Amino acid sequence: MSTTVAQTRTAEPEASPVPVGRVYRFELVKLVSQWRVRLLMAGCWITPGLFVAAVTQQGTLPSDTLFGRWMHASGWAGPLVILGAAGTWVLPLLTCVVAGDVFAAEDRLGTWRHLLVAVRSPRRLFAGKALASGTVLVLMVVGTAASSTVGGLAAVGSRPLVGVDGHLLAPSDAATGVLLAWLCALAPTLALAGLGLLGSVLLGRSPIGLLVPAVAAMAMQVAQMLPLPVALRLSLPGYAFISWNGLFAAPARTAELLISVAVGLAWAAVATGAAYLLFVRRDFTNGSEDGVERRALTYGVLPLAGLLAVSVGAVALAEPAEGADITQDKVQHSVATVFAHLYRLQTEQLHRPAVTEEQLHVTAACDRGDGHVDPHGPGNDWRCVVTWHLPGVSAPGTAIYQLDVQPNGRLMADGDGPKEVNGYFLVQTPNGDAPNPLWQFDGEIALLSAGPN
Known part of the structure; x- marks a missing residue:
């Protein structure tokens, strides 16, 4: 009898892993069900438009920001002002809340074993969480762009916009430039999201992992204020938050923009890949944090430092700058x-x-x-x-x-x-x-x- 039972158990087919699509939908629903994510999503789709409409009704404008002095003249200036502020503060903080906490939350709640038993594949579980966090961030960026654009057009109208070199852009050209500028901002946002995933996997329940994107963004902002070589400046993933300005020159300066977008996407890929390798090699049966320093060096610092070195060399070879960059x-x-x-x-x-x-x-x-x-x-x-x-x-x-x-x-x-x-x-x-x-x-x-x- 025991032999028959053993043979029956052996003959039972092994449960297959849950498809990535189902994991993705589950993680997406779980993410947007959090009150703070819902609040941030609503803020991204409502607040920028109200802010732009309110500022355009004021007698004084934020003239210290690029395109701020033209908010009374064109409704297309508002979304560009919001983009400049979002790249500095808003988007890094959003990546902290979404991507920086997507794995750490499971550590705090102690639910990894339940998820792994249900999904039966660490690889698919990582893919579902990464795709869900990326989807939420893209929706937030799209909402911010759409809200600020609607607010500017409703308050001022679709009028010609003065570019960064003083020439007038027709409303259609301004609209195209605004759309491309926000699309290019997705590259550094995804790069920060990749760093958030890496910090969330690497540091677990530690609150430091939640701050990785914000700290990285602040460090890159400080670096952009220093007289760095051009190749190093363009090799930082946050430069795409600045280089979109070239879309509003005549002729458009796309070399810096394309390089910075490519760098941002490369950082997103490398950081996400490092987080993936770290996650699939994790021992979920052991709750200790032994060896976190070694893992941080192996999977965090070294790959990104190598990418930075390769990027600097590639930019220097592709676009050599003669003499000082500001002459x-x-x-x-x-x-x-x-x-x-x-x-x-x-x-x-x-x-x-x-x-x-x-x-x-x-x-x-x-x-x-x-x-x-x-x-x-x-x-x-x-x-x-x-x-x-x-x-x-x-x-x-x-x-x-x-x-x-x-x-x-x-x-x-x-x-x-x-x-x-x-x-x-x-x-x-x-x-x-x-x-x-x-x-x-x-x-x-x-x-x-x-x-x-």
């Missing part, structure tokens, strides 16, 4: 280009005869520290004298600007006279006072270009 010629070219575009905008405001950039022949002479500092590199001591010519006028016009040039290539110019050109924030138009586009303006310097462009 006097580049600053002068950027200031002259922006001034020429915005001068035409001011001419239109004042109902003066139309002119072209070729007729204006704008030039800029820039130095640092009143000529006592070498004119290259970032700093807030740049000073530019802009000169232009009007048709039929023998004497050239001049205007002075004080510049703050940041290490990532962004410059902010503050008008220093004459008053009728750039010395006051309003100009008197036939229709009343209007914001003076030449009073303050932003510009972008192409770090990879060896020339002045």
Whole structure:
């Protein structure tokens, strides 16, 4: 009798693992059922639109942020302002809550054995959790983009947008740029999510694992404020939160953007792969945390450090930068280009005869520290004298600007006279006072270009 029972048990087919699709649906439902995730999801789909609509009704605008000074002029400026803030603070925090806790929560609740018995495959369980967290993050990013866009268009309307080099983008071009900018922001977001998965698997119930994406994002933000080599700057996964600015130049500067997106996706793949290898090799029968330092070095630090080294070498070989990334010629070219575009905008405001950039022949002479500092590199001591010519006028016009040039290539110019050109924030138009586009303006310097462009 016992022999018959043993043979029957042996003949029973072994239970097959649960399909990844079912694991994914289960993990997705479990994730969105958490009150904090629901609250964040609702905030992403509602708050940005309300914020943009409220700001556009104010008399003062966030002029210290890129496109902030144009929120009254175009509804397409609002989602770009939100994107700049989201890349700095919002998206890293979202990845902490979603990806940084998706594995650690099971450690705190002690439910790993139940999940493994139900799923019967650590690989499929990891895939389901990773896909569920990625889906929630993508929905949050999409909601933030859609909400801010609807808020801007509802409050201001679909009007032409002033680009980073001062030229006007038609509403259709602005819409395309906004869509592409938010799509590119998914790459660094997924990179932070990969780091969150790695920290969640590696550190288990420790709260430090939850903070890995936020700490990484803060470190990359600090690094972007330092005068780093161009190859190293572009090899950090968070640079795509900045490089989307090039979409709003004429012609569009896509080299930095494509490199930064590729780097972000590579970081996402490597970090997620490291988390996967660590998870499938984990001994779930032992609840101790022995060897966490060795695992952190083997599966966390070394792969990412190797990826960073490879990225720096690849960028340096593909796009060699000659000399300093921020040079006097580049600053002068950027200031002259922006001034020429915005001068035409001011001419239109004042109902003066139309002119072209070729007729204006704008030039800029820039130095640092009143000529006592070498004119290259970032700093807030740049000073530019802009000169232009009007048709039929023998004497050239001049205007002075004080510049703050940041290490990532962004410059902010503050008008220093004459008053009728750039010395006051309003100009008197036939229709009343209007914001003076030449009073303050932003510009972008192409770090990879060896020339002045």
